[in-house]
Amino acid sequence: MVEVQLADVFVEMADTLVDDFDVIDFLHGLTERCVQLLGVSAAGLLLTDQRDTLQVVAASSERTRLLELFQLQTDQGPCVDCFRTGQPVSVADLRTAGRWPRFTAAAAEVGFTAVHAMPMRLRAEVIGALNLFDTTPGPIDEGKLRIAQALADVATIGLLQQRAIHRRDTLTEQLETALHSRVLIEQAKGVLAERLQLDMAEAFTLLRDTARSHNRRLADLAQAIVDGTEQVPSATAPA
Amino acid sequence: MAADRRMRLWTLVAEHAQGAPVAVGDVCRVVMSAVGVDGAAVTVVLDAGQRETVYASDALASELAELELTLGVGPGVDATAGGGAVLLADLTAQQGMARWPGFAPAAVSAGARAVFALPLQVGAIRVGVMELYRVRPGGLDGERLADALVLADAACALVLDGVRPGPPRLDGSAPEPVRLAHPEVHQATGMITVQLGVTAAVALIRLRAYAYAHERRLRDVAGDVVARRLRFDPEPTADDGDGVRSGG
Numbered sequence: 001m002v003e004v005q006l007a008d009v010f011v012e013m014a015d016t017l018v019d020d021f022d023v024i025d026f027l028h029g030l031t032e033r034c035v036q037l038l039g040v041s042a043a044g045l046l047l048t049d050q051r052d053t054l055q056v057v058a059a060s061s062e063r064t065r066l067l068e069l070f071q072l073q074t075d076q077g078p079c080v081d082c083f084r085t086g087q088p089v090s091v092a093d094l095r096t097a098g099r100w101p102r103f104t105a106a107a108a109e110v111g112f113t114a115v116h117a118m119p120m121r122l123r124a125e126v127i128g129a130l131n132l133f134d135t136t137p138g139p140i141d142e143g144k145l146r147i148a149q150a151l152a153d154v155a156t157i158g159l160l161q162q163r164a165i166h167r168r169d170t171l172t173e174q175l176e177t178a179l180h181s182r183v184l185i186e187q188a189k190g191v192l193a194e195r196l197q198l199d200m201a202e203a204f205t206l207l208r209d210t211a212r213s214h215n216r217r218l219a220d221l222a223q224a225i226v227d228g229t230e231q232v233p234s235a236t237a238p239a
Numbered sequence: 240m241a242a243d244r245r246m247r248l249w250t251l252v253a254e255h256a257q258g259a260p261v262a263v264g265d266v267c268r269v270v271m272s273a274v275g276v277d278g279a280a281v282t283v284v285l286d287a288g289q290r291e292t293v294y295a296s297d298a299l300a301s302e303l304a305e306l307e308l309t310l311g312v313g314p315g316v317d318a319t320a321g322g323g324a325v326l327l328a329d330l331t332a333q334q335g336m337a338r339w340p341g342f343a344p345a346a347v348s349a350g351a352r353a354v355f356a357l358p359l360q361v362g363a364i365r366v367g368v369m370e371l372y373r374v375r376p377g378g379l380d381g382e383r384l385a386d387a388l389v390l391a392d393a394a395c396a397l398v399l400d401g402v403r404p405g406p407p408r409l410d411g412s413a414p415e416p417v418r419l420a421h422p423e424v425h426q427a428t429g430m431i432t433v434q435l436g437v438t439a440a441v442a443l444i445r446l447r448a449y450a451y452a453h454e455r456r457l458r459d460v461a462g463d464v465v466a467r468r469l470r471f472d473p474e475p476t477a478d479d480g481d482g483v484r485s486g487g
Contacts, residue, residue, distance in 0.1 A: 049419055051385040052241040056422070064423075064465070071422060075241065172384065173323040179419075180322025183362035186422045187439060190429020190465075200426060200465070226363035226429060226439050 005037050006147070013154055022217040024181045025208065026158045027058035034151055035060045038144050040132045041112065044070040045120070045155055046079050047128035047175055054079055054128065057182050062189070062204035069106055070131055077103040079129040082117035086126045088145065089117040093137035113137040116145075118152040122160065127175060130155060181219035188222035192232060206232060244389055248273065249413035252393065264294045266394045267369070271296060274379065274387045276355070276371040280304040281394055282315065283359075283367035290367070293398075302349050303372055306342060313342040314356035315368040324388065325356045328378035352376045357391035359398065361417050362425055364440045366395050392418050399444055400451075415447065415457040424457055427464035434471045445471060 012029060027045050034043035044059035044067075053074040059067055073079040077100050078089040091097045094104045094113055107115065114134040119126045130152040132140075140148070160174055185207065192203040210232050211221045224230035248269065255265040267279040278300035282292045290308055295301035307313035314325040317338075327335045330352055335343045346354060353373035359366040369391045379387060396414035424446070431442035446464070449471075450457040463469035 049388075051388045051419070052244055053419070055419065067422060172326055172380075173321070176323030177321045178323075180358075180360065180362065182422075183418070183425050184322075186425035187362045187429040190426035190431075191433055192429075193426070193465075194430035194433040223363050226432065228432075228438075 002037060005033065009033055009037075009151070009154060013158065022211070022219075023159060023178060024058060024185065024218045025211065027155055027178075028060075028208065028218075030151060030155050030158070031058050031060040034130065034132060034148070037147055037151070038132060038140070040116075040134045042066055042133040044131045045128060046070060046073065046083075046131060047120075047159075047178060048083065048126075049179060050172060050175060054083060055179055055182065057128070057178050062201040064200050065110055067200075069103075069110055069112070069133070072103055072106050073131070076100050078115050078117040079131050082119050082129045083126050086119050086121065088119065088149065089115075090140060090145075091115050092139040095137070107133070111135045114140075116140050116148065118145075118148045120152050120156045120159075122156055122171065125171075127156065127159075127171070181222075184219050184222040184226065188225040191225050196232075241389075244385060245393075245413050245416065248386060248389055249393060252390075261397065262294075263394050263397055266390055266397065267294055267296055270369070270371060270387060270390045273390070274371065274383045275373075276353075277374050278303075278351075278372045279369065281359070281367060281369050281398075282308070283398055284319075284365050293367075299350050300370070300372065303346055303351055303354065303370060306345055306349070307370075310341050310345075312339050313346075314339070314354050315370050318356040318358040319360065319365060319368050322358060322360055322362075324358065324384075324391075326379050326384075327354045329376035330354060331376070346372075350374055353378070355379055355387065357387060359391060359395035361395070361420075361443060362428075362439070364428075364438075364443055366398050366440070369394055392416050396447075399440070400447060415450065417443075421458035421461065423461040423465045427461035430464055431471045435473055442471075 031043040031045060034040065042060050045057050046054040047057045049055050056067060056070045059070055078091060082089040092114055094107055094115060112133040112135055114137050116132040118130040120128040120130060130148065132148065159178060188207055189200050189203040192198060192206055193200055207222060208218060211218045225232060251269045251273065252261055252265050255268055263281050267281060270279050278296045280292055280295040280300040280303065282290050282304050284290055292301060292304045295304060307315045314327060318325040329335065330343045330347050351372040353376050355371040357369045359368055393414065395417045399417060400414055427446055428439055428443045431446055432439050435442060446460065447457060450460045
């Protein structure tokens with residue numbers, strides 16, 4: 001079962017080589033794969049904004065409270081430590097670890113007790129982190145840790161879309177563009193949520209499903225929705 | 240840490256303004272000294288899609304901005320289209336020449352060797368672009384890049400906040416970050432475009448104006464909008480002249 005899912009990840013990775021590759025959709029799918037493959041409760045990808053903080057770029061759930069938990073880690077938390085050290089950070093039980101008080105309290109409210117962060121690395125540089133949460137406390141086994149790192153590496157590759165980014169300049173552009181796409185998606189979520197009276201998670205699902213069924217990039221569709229040049233029909237809204 | 244950088248840079252900007260209301264030019268002068276570039280220009284996109292260069296530090300900065308407007312290609316154009324900063328450490332290198340065969344040679348002839356274009360943009364809201372140049376080649380990274388990005392954000396905030404009615408902020412505290420606001424701010428922006436039937440730019444301007452007027456953090460006001468505790472209505476209510484209604 002795991003082998004099939006892993007094979008699927010590789011197939012999806014090949015999608016990154018085509019012209020109209022949708023990086024945000026790819027990263028989102030990857031976080032969902034993390035949940036399936038690693039048996040965790042939630043996964044999120046954070047990228048450096050190149051000015052001191054980490055920003056969420058994709059998460060397995062778009063529920064506001066969950067996104068909050070990822071986003072809370074702008075200056076404190078396992079992801080920040082992981083990003084700064086370039087090393088995986090693993091906490092089997094937040095309740096007894098005594099680290100990151102604000103983050104731990106917020107995680108507890110949502111029911112998460114275990115957390116792991118894997119670095120997204122580009123050669124010597126760390127560009128972000130893969131964040132995993134679990135409601136069940138306990139360490140993550142070696143095999144899963146290796147898969148988690150591999151998935152973080154796949155995310156890096158997908159994001160950078162080419163094997164060798166030599167110039168700092170291109171890296172900056174790619175990172176900034178990904179975060180720009182995320183802002184577009186947040187704005188579009190707001191438009192859909194208000195127009196169709198949905199919550200943010202439902203709004204994201206509608207956005208993503210519409211993008212896929214119309215073969216559009218998530219960010220492009222999001223832009224059109226916010227610009228008002230495109231209406232997402234309510235007929236496709238979830239029940 | 241991010242807040243430290245913003246405060247440090249905003250203090251420099253406010254100092255440059257010497258008591259007068261802070262303007263885009265003040266931000267540009269600080270960019271030039273803090274980041275180490277020879278010139279800066281800010282071009283703003285107006286309602287009808289027209290562009291106007293609201294500040295240029297010198298003739299070359301102005302000329303580069305004009306060049307892109309005329310040619311319709313260049314790092315600034317790319318930055319606005321893609322949403323990401325476009326940094327060229329050396330325009331004469333293969334990368335620059337190949338990417339903009341019309342713009343790059345002309346810019347180099349005019350005297351620019353390195354060009355950095357930072358979009359002033361918040362998702363679908365295109366405010367404009369800040370373009371920096373150097374007469375000698377050399378890249379932007381690490382601390383200087385971070386400073387440049389934060390200052391570009393400050394310039395974006397100034398342009399947005401300057402548009403709203405009411406007195407400008409003179410209390411010296413830095414404007415709320417625009418590009419890297421809390422996600423709820425972007426969600427609230429989207430919601431307000433529907434509530435008021437306005438463009439995203441107007442929605443964000445109104446949201447920021449409300450936060451300033453009520454002396455609340457932007458993310459808290461946005462949180463109220465997203466949680467549907469706060470609505471922005473077109474008709475002003477009896478007790479809240481800016482048309483914002485609280486409660487369920």
